Amino acid sequence: MSKELIFGHQxxxxxxxxxxxxxxxxxxxxGRDTEAVALGExxxxxxxxxxxFDEPAPRIIEKASAEVxxxxxxxxxxxQQSVSDIADVTVTHVVDHHRIANFNTAQPLFYRAEPxxxxxxxIYKMFKENNVEIPAKLAGLMLSAIISDTLLLKSPTTxxxxxxxxxxxxxxxxxxxxxxxxxxxxxxTNLASKTETELIEADAKSFNLNGSTVxxxxxxxxxxxxxxxRQAAFEAAAKxxxxxxxxxxxxxxxxxxLDSNSExxxxxxPTAPVEAAFGKKIENxxxxxxxxxxxxxxxxxxxxxxxxx
Amino acid sequence: MSKELIFGHQxxxxxxxxxxxxxxxxxxxxGRDTEAVALGExxxxxxxxxxxFDEPAPRIIEKASAEVxxxxxxxxxxxQQSVSDIADVTVTHVVDHHRIANFNTAQPLFYRAEPxxxxxxxIYKMFKENNVEIPAKLAGLMLSAIISDTLLLKSPTTxxxxxxxxxxxxxxxxxxxxxxxxxxxxxxTNLASKTETELIEADAKSFNLNGSTVxxxxxxxxxxxxxxxRQAAFEAAAKxxxxxxxxxxxxxxxxxxLDSNSExxxxxxPTAPVEAAFGKKIENxxxxxxxxxxxxxxxxxxxxxxxxx
Numbered sequence: 001m002s003k004e005l006i007f008g009h010q011x012x013x014x015x016x017x018x019x020x021x022x023x024x025x026x027x028x029x030x031g032r033d034t035e036a037v038a039l040g041e042x043x044x045x046x047x048x049x050x051x052x053f054d055e056p057a058p059r060i061i062e063k064a065s066a067e068v069x070x071x072x073x074x075x076x077x078x079x080q081q082s083v084s085d086i087a088d089v090t091v092t093h094v095v096d097h098h099r100i101a102n103f104n105t106a107q108p109l110f111y112r113a114e115p116x117x118x119x120x121x122x123i124y125k126m127f128k129e130n131n132v133e134i135p136a137k138l139a140g141l142m143l144s145a146i147i148s149d150t151l152l153l154k155s156p157t158t159x160x161x162x163x164x165x166x167x168x169x170x171x172x173x174x175x176x177x178x179x180x181x182x183x184x185x186x187x188x189t190n191l192a193s194k195t196e197t198e199l200i201e202a203d204a205k206s207f208n209l210n211g212s213t214v215x216x217x218x219x220x221x222x223x224x225x226x227x228x229x230r231q232a233a234f235e236a237a238a239k240x241x242x243x244x245x246x247x248x249x250x251x252x253x254x255x256x257x258l259d260s261n262s263e264x265x266x267x268x269x270p271t272a273p274v275e276a277a278f279g280k281k282i283e284n285x286x287x288x289x290x291x292x293x294x295x296x297x298x299x300x301x302x303x304x305x306x307x308x309x
Numbered sequence: 310m311s312k313e314l315i316f317g318h319q320x321x322x323x324x325x326x327x328x329x330x331x332x333x334x335x336x337x338x339x340g341r342d343t344e345a346v347a348l349g350e351x352x353x354x355x356x357x358x359x360x361x362f363d364e365p366a367p368r369i370i371e372k373a374s375a376e377v378x379x380x381x382x383x384x385x386x387x388x389q390q391s392v393s394d395i396a397d398v399t400v401t402h403v404v405d406h407h408r409i410a411n412f413n414t415a416q417p418l419f420y421r422a423e424p425x426x427x428x429x430x431x432i433y434k435m436f437k438e439n440n441v442e443i444p445a446k447l448a449g450l451m452l453s454a455i456i457s458d459t460l461l462l463k464s465p466t467t468x469x470x471x472x473x474x475x476x477x478x479x480x481x482x483x484x485x486x487x488x489x490x491x492x493x494x495x496x497x498t499n500l501a502s503k504t505e506t507e508l509i510e511a512d513a514k515s516f517n518l519n520g521s522t523v524x525x526x527x528x529x530x531x532x533x534x535x536x537x538x539r540q541a542a543f544e545a546a547a548k549x550x551x552x553x554x555x556x557x558x559x560x561x562x563x564x565x566x567l568d569s570n571s572e573x574x575x576x577x578x579p580t581a582p583v584e585a586a587f588g589k590k591i592e593n594x595x596x597x598x599x600x601x602x603x604x605x606x607x608x609x610x611x612x613x614x615x616x617x618x
Contacts, residue, residue, distance in 0.1 A: 097417055098417055099413075099414045099415060099416055099418070100409070100412055100413060100414050100418070100420060101413045101414070101416050102413065103409055104408075104410045104411065105408045105409050105410070105411075106408060106613050106614070107408055107423060107424070107608055107610060108406055108407055108408050108422065108423075108424040108605070109408070109409070109422065110422065110423050110424060111409065111420055111421070112420070112421055112422075113417065113418065113419065113420040113421075115416070115417040115418060115419060129438045148316075227449050252547060296417070297562040301415055301416060304415050305415070
């Protein structure tokens with residue numbers, strides 16, 4: 001059996017990095033030969049997590065097919081979110097918690113998705129099903145991924161399973177998850193040291209919505225003014241990304257992780273489906289979205305419906 | 310939580326019928342409200358199985374959206390193999406053992422696929438993971454599905470997991486699986502009483518291969534002469550199906566289940582990719598395929614490659 005690479009999506013967040021490490025540990029215990037890699041540098045939050053648990057950052061790859069024939073995907077399945085030469089390798093395993101879109105295979109494969117708050121929660125279940133023990137350090141990393149994806153269990157994507165798994169992983173890793181989680185989330189909102197381009201590319205995903213390429217970035221903060229004091233510069237950065245990459249529309253979801261409210265900055269066209277999606281007019285290129293914290297659950301589905309209407 | 314329907318693919322085989330019943334039993338034990346239905350009449354083999362274990366045939370549906378909003382798919386995911394109004398309902402669960410193709414969702418869902426010989430083998434694993442006991446009668450049905458899909462564990466799709474699960478299900482159901490399995494497979498090869506159209510539609514699937522709609526039927530027999538004594542009539546039936554349904558190409562895989570050899574009857578166009586797929590010339594509309602018994606593993610992948618070449 002030849003070696004396989006395991007990786008999460010481009011612009012990796014904490015779950016994309018950690019889920020690859022967790023699945024690689026599990027698959028190697030089950031007798032496969034895998035290496036967890038990443039499609040980009042860890043973001044500020046992930047660096048805090050890796051430092052805290054004394055875990056090295058994964059090797060970053062640009063392409064997969066030069067090294068391996070087979071790969072495993074975590075935390076994504078859509079090809080445009082994956083490695084650039086995904087069409088040249090065979091996907092043997094997917095573990096995910098997103099919708100399935102434009103993912104096609106020639107052969108049967110292992111595919112495990114559940115509508116849970118975090119990919120690492122799905123992998124936790126797979127450890128249990130296979131009777132493989134989770135080491136304390138890995139438990140701390142997986143705990144961090146769930147806290148990241150669920151904004152400390154406050155996002156509407158959070159399920160009872162995520163809550164139960166967080167408690168068990170906190171116990172295994174000996175972590176006070178509420179105090180640690182707040183420190184971790186705050187570490188990811190250090191906006192002052194970053195350029196607008198860095199901030200909007202740190203956690204961004206592309207979606208093909210009825211023919212339009214829509215880029216949706218999320219920027220977490222503890223104060224929305226931190227973002228909108230720099231609104232003109234964010235707009236310029238988004239426009240430059242649209243021009244350079246052929247995106248039709250760039251949406252920046254700025255989220256206050258303390259009070260769970262967001263403001264959406266809209267750059268590009270068409271804007272009518274965005275207004276239709278949220279039932280509000282865009283003013284000063286912005287739409288206020290109180291109570292919205294989840295790109296996956298509260299932003300992409302209404303956008304998808306509006307673009308297809 | 311509103312009721313959901315669970316069904317396998319059109320032209321259901323034993324696994325499509327049984328996997329729906331097995332998943333429905335499991336999901337109902339887990340607290341959901343589901344009903345196993347089917348997209349067509351049970352075939353001769355499935356009737357033998359249902360009779361043997363004194364189990365009623367499932368209700369047959371033409372459409373799903375008039376009754377429910379949500380459905381679960383077993384043993385398939387490709388929309389053209391599913392209920393005709395699949396676009397009008399939400400798929401919440403898929404359990405499958407096939408490739409993934411043209412399957413897209415707006416929302417995260419539960420998706421469980423493994424490259425095992427039978428969908429019922431995947432569902433057996435889910436019973437174990439959820440600590441739900443399999444009743445003796447359901448064990449007999451699931452055993453039958455695995456025997457059917459793996460041709461009594463002889464198909465190249467058979468994995469060690471299928472073998473282990475067959476042995477456990479035989480024990481739970483108190484079945485001598487080798488003797489029963491042979492009787493069951495023979496019951497499915499009663500060709501004399503059926504018209505050619507009935508025989509080619511009893512286990513047929515459509516595939517979109519690089520723009521061509523290719524229908525691949527499998528007809529099991531204990532003597533290939535039983536099929537090819539009627540070759541002209543099979544060709545006429547396939548041509549009529551092509552004309553009526555817009556298929557470009559109709560392939561009839563006639564398989565001798567005793568010696569694991571097949572002969573492929575080719576009706577329609579293009580034929581060049583079929584010859585390329587198997588590295589042989591079509592003679593008298595036929596290609597001899599010794600050792601080929603699996604549509605999924607030995608027919609569709611080389612066809613897919615040849616059509617995309």
